[in-house]
Amino acid sequence: MKCEAEQTQGLQMEEPQEISSTEGGCVGDIVIEKFLIESKKSTPHVQLACSMQHSAFPLDGNELCIWNTEDPSQQLLALRGHHQPISAVAFGNTATPRLICSASPDRVIMWSLDECREKVLEGLIPRGTVLGTLLGKVLYLRFSPDDRVIAVCAGNKILVVDTESQSTLVELEGHQGPVTAAEFCTWRAHVVISVSEDRSFKVWDHRVGSLIYNSPVLAASPLLSLLVVEGSKQLVTGCAEGQLWIFSLVDRHHYRCVTRVDLRKKRESFSTRRLDSNPGSLPEESRLPSAHELAKGDDVEVTLPVLGLAHCELSLGLASECGLLSSENTSCLWVGSSAGLLILNLANFELEAVLHYKNFRNLSIQVAGSCALRSKTSDGKAFCLLTSMFGNGIAGLKVDPTALLRCQQRPTLGTRLSxxxxxxxxxxSPLHFGVVESSAQPARHRQPAARSVVKDQPLVFHSKVRSSGYTSAPHATMFSPKTNIKNDCKRSSERKNSYKWKESPVQNSPPTRLSRWLAVADGRAAVRCVQFSGDGRQLACGSANHLALVFGADLTGTPAVFPGHDGPVNTVCWSHDGRWLLSVSQDGTLRVWSVRRTELALCLGKDLLPKPVQSAQFYYIDTFILLSSGPEVQLLTYHIDTCKDEIRRYKPKSRGRAVVRLPMTGAVEVTSLSAVNDFYSYLVLTAGRNRTLEAFDLNVGRSAAVITEAHSRPVHQICQNKGSSFMTQPSQLYNLFATTAVGDGIRLWDLRTLRCERRFEGHSNRCYPCGIAFSPCGRYVACGAEDRHAYVYEMGSSTFCHRLSGHTDTVTGVAFSPSASQLATATLDGKLHLFVTE
Incomplete structure (x- = not known):
């Protein structure tokens, strides 16, 4: 069945005009209104369409209008063939032939744009191909990637129509409400995904007409929009209340929810970040309205319904310079709403820019009813097609995302941290106390740190001392003291120097196969922390039964036990040379143990520290001990006396002394700290009870930067990408660090930008503080979870790549071996597990 069409003459279109802005210095280079058409009938809730070169929309109800976005001089093409108002329009995906489909309650018509243009130039009437009749109200149309079939969302059904035979191949039924959108999966041609007013999404195999997956109800309002992101294999859907849900489409992930985004809260947070980063510099009219201000206005919507979704290509962040993170890390999303356009970063799920219609004077449409977006045109700008919610206007906008981002970006720091x-x-500098000369070489280029500028030596420097009365032998032997202390020290030195550095190849895949497990203690005492030594030969852990233990890296043999704490051990840390083990317990004390002798070498408690120690580590290649006590970060020098006098062994000669105390901004309790000990670095990262992150520069002895609202809850661990002596990384990667908080996933940060570059969510972590760790190659982040699994995320993706099973309780800690492809995990029921590469 064929349908006639004719060209409409004399359509009134306004000339393109630059739109002035209230964004304080941002002018019309951000958005240009290319055209404005007044229709006889209002079309507030109609599917519009944008392609690389064209945009399509209904005019006067039943006319299909095509406008060339690349060549505005071409005459507007209006096609007639529908007898009832058009409700949906969609472009095909192939360049030849360029197809477009339009739908109304009376018929669904497919047009070839090239043929229609030729017919018009020849003075003939173009014709379209009718694919179906009397299907009811069609809310959405979508071509398959190869344009061979088209999904027609009519009522509660999805009709899959063959574009060549014009026949319906299958009807997909199952939704309890009208289907509002459908998308084909580009890497699985037989899969189509749909969303509906019943507030759920379904995954179908349209070749056989079967249902693959049925989601639960997601929201209290209808789902309106849908987008399949091929790069990250994710599904994004938005509802009428301004909520976005992101699901993983990776086969083994079973359509799990990656995260949920509240656009209203994100916009409020975005506005707050802009003001906090540059207070007083933004004019009043450029400030985005707050939620309270929006609630007071009757003419502005607060919920930001998601009317349209499209890809947005932007280059964001500095992490991609290293080549470690994939191009996916800069993937962004255009979100079209009734109040404006938003750019959402799909790596960290934060807003990068907001274009509010009311902030631009003379913009014809202030509140949109429908929205279609094209991410990139020939000039690198985005094209947006809008219809008015309360009027009959239809407008086409050219938006420059780079200019918009530049206008709203946070000001850069005067000096980038590194x-x-x-x-x-x-x-x-406080560091000058224990340093002769500094070096900034990580990984293999390392030099041992000097203990102090003034070297501890005996009072008499001669190796032999001759003095009257002291050279003759005693008449009787009272006791036989140990005389091998010097030799023991010599053996320790020889043992350390005999180790030869050997670089391991970069891991192709992380450890995923469970090789061995063992129970650490009786009575299900939780293992709270775990860490490999720098050479990867030993594994230390702290347990809830007040013990610190050291195992061989393969978890075989009898462990070395370090008793003495009066509370659960929360932290264990190896010294750079592997001779000492530091432990922190809930009893508020810090203890340093001799690993070789399995005995206590130093204990710091209330006599030196007025408040209990929360976290501690060796710092500056074992030159200092860095710890947090209450709201302070303290840098301590320490001296460990390994040569004890047998007569006065009860009097310890080891000691520690505070060099500098640095209080956190706001005088809040420090919940975690981190610093590099494998090479010289001036920066110390801390987290506070008020959910802030603060970086201290110990070279100048003061705070260098503060990140507010880093998580929704206090951070319980900061983990830096410290690399390994056995693997080489680009120097830029050492500026990456991760933080985690209970119930708020993992966030990856870049010190150079002080921004969250990526978020890792999906693992269960609602109650217990589970640990995280970087792989030595810097490509993976591992974390524990409460669902008895450990998760491994690849740095270039927010979706986990491996889910490690075999645990019988919550995974409390994880640690990568620096020298081998091994991953150790600790559990709440007191077990250690060792995973190796397949």
Missing amino acids: VLPSSRVLPT
């Missing part, structure tokens, strides 16, 4: 220092230690 883990690798760019200058020598200052004479006034």
